[in-house]
Amino acid sequence: MLLSTVLATLLASVPALVQAYPQPGACTGYCFTHDPALYRRPDGKYFRFSTLRGIEIVTANNIAGPWTKVGSVLPNGSIINMPGNKELWAPDVAYIQGQYYLFYSVSTSGSQTSAIGYATSPNMEPGSWTDQGSILTSAPGQTPYNAIDANLVPHANGRDFYLQWGSYWDQIYQAQLSINGPYVFASGNHNRIAHDPRRSSMEGPTIFYKKGYYWLFLSVGACCTYTPKPADEYHVNLCRSTSPSGPFVDKAGKSCQDGGGTNFIHTHDRVYAAGGQGVFTDPTLGDVFYYHYLDPDAVDYNSAKFGWNVINWSADWPTI
Numbered sequence: 631m632l633l634s635t636v637l638a639t640l641l642a643s644v645p646a647l648v649q650a651y652p653q654p655g656a657c658t659g660y661c662f663t664h665d666p667a668l669y670r671r672p673d674g675k676y677f678r679f680s681t682l683r684g685i686e687i688v689t690a691n692n693i694a695g696p697w698t699k700v701g702s703v704l705p706n707g708s709i710i711n712m713p714g715n716k717e718l719w720a721p722d723v724a725y726i727q728g729q730y731y732l733f734y735s736v737s738t739s740g741s742q743t744s745a746i747g748y749a750t751s752p753n754m755e756p757g758s759w760t761d762q763g764s765i766l767t768s769a770p771g772q773t774p775y776n777a778i779d780a781n782l783v784p785h786a787n788g789r790d791f792y793l794q795w796g797s798y799w800d801q802i803y804q805a806q807l808s809i810n811g812p813y814v815f816a817s818g819n820h821n822r823i824a825h826d827p828r829r830s831s832m833e834g835p836t837i838f839y840k841k842g843y844y845w846l847f848l849s850v851g852a853c854c855t856y857t858p859k860p861a862d863e864y865h866v867n868l869c870r871s872t873s874p875s876g877p878f879v880d881k882a883g884k885s886c887q888d889g890g891g892t893n894f895i896h897t898h899d900r901v902y903a904a905g906g907q908g909v910f911t912d913p914t915l916g917d918v919f920y921y922h923y924l925d926p927d928a929v930d931y932n933s934a935k936f937g938w939n940v941i942n943w944s945a946d947w948p949t950i
């Protein structure tokens with residue numbers, strides 16, 4: 631090829647490069663995490679919660695670290711009497727009416743016998759958590775979903791609350807919650823809000839309200855087995871709706887009940903299989919998208935690391 635042809639070919643691929651994802655924000659100290667949940671207390675201390683060991687608690691005075699492992703939410707496991715109740719998965723944390731609520735899952739890998747439970751605390755410190763037990767459960771042949779990966783979103787009216795959860799099986803479901811002090815009850819109406827008929831793997835919903843929309847972030851693709859590397863590894867897609875209960879659509883207007891979903895983060899640079907995400911509002915940084923990702927050369931569970939990026943809301947659809 632003539633040099634000019636080579637240049638023209640290179641330039642034609644530039645739009646793809648322009649859309650490249652930024653590097654994750656810095657992390658020093660203890661950065662291992664799976665399915666992180668992040669919250670900043672009013673005194674400025676950051677709390678990061680992770681899957682396993684009764685939900686690990688890791689704290690820092692700065693989102694970039696240094697992070698220190700300080701204990702577990704439920705070091706002796708959950709009172710929910712089900713296999714997996716010593717490990718606990720996929721925390722989500724919310725601050726409502728003066729206390730912290732931490733949602734967790736009890737399950738074992740590949741099983742639909744699961745429960746979503748929660749614990750409450752006045753300050754998130756180790757030793758301060760009271761296990762409140764189960765909100766909802768799933769079982770083979772009894773529920774279409776798997777009761778894991780819970781996330782709470784308040785309605786913009788400040789009075790109503792919604793819990794979304796799910797993975798594999800019939801994918802993402804939601805119920806309205808009533809919250810009264812330590813008591814949390816889920817409505818008996820469990821509605822599916824996202825589904826992809828082409829793949830079984832969709833989990834870890836997170837809903838965040840901004841600019842008049844409820845933004846539904848979903849971890850899709852193969853989450854956990856990376857040898858050999860799958861064709862469709864973990865990544866995060868985005869849908870939105872003007873109502874917390876949907877209908878959710880992607881940027882092209884495709885229904886997220888029928889495989890819609892606009893990519894938000896995917897494997898790039900040294901970031902492999904990003905997912906298990908959440909969003910929180912930091913008083914100085916703004917809205918922060920956080921996740922775990924793997925080392926592309928050591929694609930195993932133990933290489934999972936905390937990643938975060940500030941969300942850019944200036945266009946119609948957000949980016950990092």
Ligand SMILES: *[C@@H]1O[C@H](CO)[C@@H](O)[C@H](O)[C@H]1NC(C)=O
Nearest residue numbers: 703704705706707756757758
């Ligand atoms: C966990 O179990 C140990 C041994 O039974 C007990 O000493 C400890 O107080 C328990 N911790 C919590 C937080 O319940």
Ligand SMILES: *[C@@H]1O[C@H](CO)[C@@H](O)[C@H](O)[C@H]1NC(C)=O
Nearest residue numbers: 941942943944945946949950
């Ligand atoms: C935010 O996104 C817009 C495009 O939508 C871009 O022009 C702008 O530079 C971005 N801001 C930052 C801080 O990256």
